Amino acid sequence: MFLAAFSPKESDEVSRDATLVHKLLRRDVNAFEEIYERHSRIVYSLVLRILRQGSTAEEVVQDVFLQLWRNSGQYDAHRGPFIPWLLTLARNRALDQLRLKGERQRRREDQTEQLPQIAAAAPEYERALDEKRRAERVRSLMNTLPTPQKKAIELAYFDGLSHSEIAAALNEPLGTVKSWIRNGLLRLKEGLQATS
Amino acid sequence: MSDHDQFRELIQGYALGALDAQERAAADAHLASGCSECSKALEEARWLVSQLAYLAPGAEPSEMLKDRLLQTVRAEAGGAAPGAGNRRAAIPWWIWAGVAALLVFSLHSAWSARKLQDEIGILRAQTERQTQERARLQQEMVAVKVQAHEAMIWSDPKSVKISLPAKDPKMPQLEAMWHPEMGIVVRGWKMPSLREKRVLQLWLIPKKAGGKPMPSMTFWPDADGKFTAMVENPPEVMSDTQALAITEEPVGGSAQPTSTLMWVGGVS
Numbered sequence: 001m002f003l004a005a006f007s008p009k010e011s012d013e014v015s016r017d018a019t020l021v022h023k024l025l026r027r028d029v030n031a032f033e034e035i036y037e038r039h040s041r042i043v044y045s046l047v048l049r050i051l052r053q054g055s056t057a058e059e060v061v062q063d064v065f066l067q068l069w070r071n072s073g074q075y076d077a078h079r080g081p082f083i084p085w086l087l088t089l090a091r092n093r094a095l096d097q098l099r100l101k102g103e104r105q106r107r108r109e110d111q112t113e114q115l116p117q118i119a120a121a122a123p124e125y126e127r128a129l130d131e132k133r134r135a136e137r138v139r140s141l142m143n144t145l146p147t148p149q150k151k152a153i154e155l156a157y158f159d160g161l162s163h164s165e166i167a168a169a170l171n172e173p174l175g176t177v178k179s180w181i182r183n184g185l186l187r188l189k190e191g192l193q194a195t196s
Numbered sequence: 197m198s199d200h201d202q203f204r205e206l207i208q209g210y211a212l213g214a215l216d217a218q219e220r221a222a223a224d225a226h227l228a229s230g231c232s233e234c235s236k237a238l239e240e241a242r243w244l245v246s247q248l249a250y251l252a253p254g255a256e257p258s259e260m261l262k263d264r265l266l267q268t269v270r271a272e273a274g275g276a277a278p279g280a281g282n283r284r285a286a287i288p289w290w291i292w293a294g295v296a297a298l299l300v301f302s303l304h305s306a307w308s309a310r311k312l313q314d315e316i317g318i319l320r321a322q323t324e325r326q327t328q329e330r331a332r333l334q335q336e337m338v339a340v341k342v343q344a345h346e347a348m349i350w351s352d353p354k355s356v357k358i359s360l361p362a363k364d365p366k367m368p369q370l371e372a373m374w375h376p377e378m379g380i381v382v383r384g385w386k387m388p389s390l391r392e393k394r395v396l397q398l399w400l401i402p403k404k405a406g407g408k409p410m411p412s413m414t415f416w417p418d419a420d421g422k423f424t425a426m427v428e429n430p431p432e433v434m435s436d437t438q439a440l441a442i443t444e445e446p447v448g449g450s451a452q453p454t455s456t457l458m459w460v461g462g463v464s
Contacts, residue, residue, distance in 0.1 A: 027274070029266070029273050033266060036266075040257055042252075044255055045249075066265065069269050080239070087249045088245075091249065131250075134250055156213075157251075160213065162216050192247070
């Protein structure tokens, strides 16, 4: 069922990332250029959304791809797909930069160079969607949520706020905010599963 | 509610990094206990959270960013990408040219310095030889001048010849010539060798009753037993001198004779 869930073309796309990252270990500049062409747009979009400043966002994106180039061994294809790993790296770097700029002072304890393990066995819906379709599907699913619930999730993800800080920002009870975030992500998960 | 159940409630917030410190500590403790079910659920929650990136409005980074990155990466790759051929040299040709020029300049400088050192060594040796030669010539000139002066004293009619017989009959007789203006010359032949650290010293014995001997120069015979000693400025005039005498004294001479008068010759 797992293999049957994605088409030959999409399967090739996922394995292509793993192949390219493996080539980085041999200092293959062409492989790096191809990875950049494939993923720089989503990485830059994410970082720009967090930092809201083009020049700073480009500096962070540069750091992210240079870290990939210099420490490609940190990514283990057996521990999960490449693009969620890269996006997690980019988000952590961007939130670090946000705090450095003094816009956010809260200490983040899970910001590390060693990224957390992403799903070792990627969900079926991970491979069933290409990037464009996935973006459309995620936006569509999130738009089905009530605006405050969507806003709470966005404050947590793009601004790095804690439950308490979101509750204060939205002037809502802490328990309500926790439920919004938990239930909203579960609905997103169900929606992506349904897509596959 | 058990730790397990509590963590499952917090897992989405944990994956987002949105837990407060106390909740996060509790979640960390549960994960550290080795709950594999929760660890797997957390991995999936993290993947789900990463999908939120697609909510960001689409944007394109500048071409300059790509150029900067590729420039850095190519430089770090050591010149050429594997399988890419020689697309761009890591080090520009002009740097290699500069290195080559610097190397040639360094070698030339080292060669020039070595050559200069050799030339300085040759000049220094030549200067040393010339100095030695000049000193030798000066010694010869002095010797010639002394010999000429001695010859003049010895041959001038104004000079007075003084014989100095030895008190010891085994010793040779010495001779002296005293010129009123040019000084005294004393000569000897077949002289025995002197004891170590001993020299001969000339004395002028005054006519004045009770007058002490006037010390004059010291000298010693050469390896053939010959000597010639000249006093250009005697300490006493001839008319006031009764006799010349020679004693054996320590090196450096004495103010008054410390041994018996070995040779004595009256001044007529």
